[in-house]
Amino acid sequence: MQNRRNMKTRAHGALIAMAVAGTILSPAVAAIPAHAEKAVAPEKNPPGDIPDTQVFIDYTSPEGFTLKVPEGWARTDRADGASFVDKLDGVIVTVGNADAAPTPESIKADYLPAMEASVRAIKVESVKSVKMPAGPAILIVYSSNSEPNPVTNKQVRQENNRYLFFKSGKLVALDLYAPFGADNVDQWQLMSHSFRWN
Secondary structure, three states: OHHHHHHHHHHHHHHHHHHHHHHHHHEEEEOOOOOOOOOOOOOOOOOOOOOOOOOOEEEEOOOEEEEEOOOOOOOEEEOOOOEEEEOOOEEEEEEEEOOOOOOOOHHHHHHHHHHHHHOOOOOEEEEEEEEEEEEEEEEEEEEEEEEOOOOOOOOOOEEEEEEEEEEEEEEEEEEEEEEEOOOHHHHHHHHHOEEEEE
């Protein structure tokens, strides 16, 4: 019984770490308390559409998975993953450990509170299980404020999809973000469905 409790505690801690780690890489990291910030209004004609002509290339992670990402986007490698950014659009993969696959219930109980404490003006739309080519995953759909522009201090309202993939003790968070209202449905589907464990 004690062993099971310890495993649950470790899984709980891993989920919280992943929630925070995912936001550390994201432009939606809170510099002030997230609850103290109001949501900025979405742009009327939002920039951020990924062109239909965009070429995608394979990214192979040393952590044991592959993913298609837009060619030409600025890549930053980190100890816990990588990010690919172009202007106001981005793709982030964050890798952590967990003892068990997350469920919508465990995400709502353990993961979302950490996100809500660290993501600027977050509004979670849904948390659900989804069937992906790589296997079952959790999809968190939410909106948030971006980090202020370092020159103009302007922020944009963003829409975000976060997929959580689990296999053999490894939890990968795949974040896709763009200005709220941008039309990237097909491109986001291409990238999220391209995720494969090696």
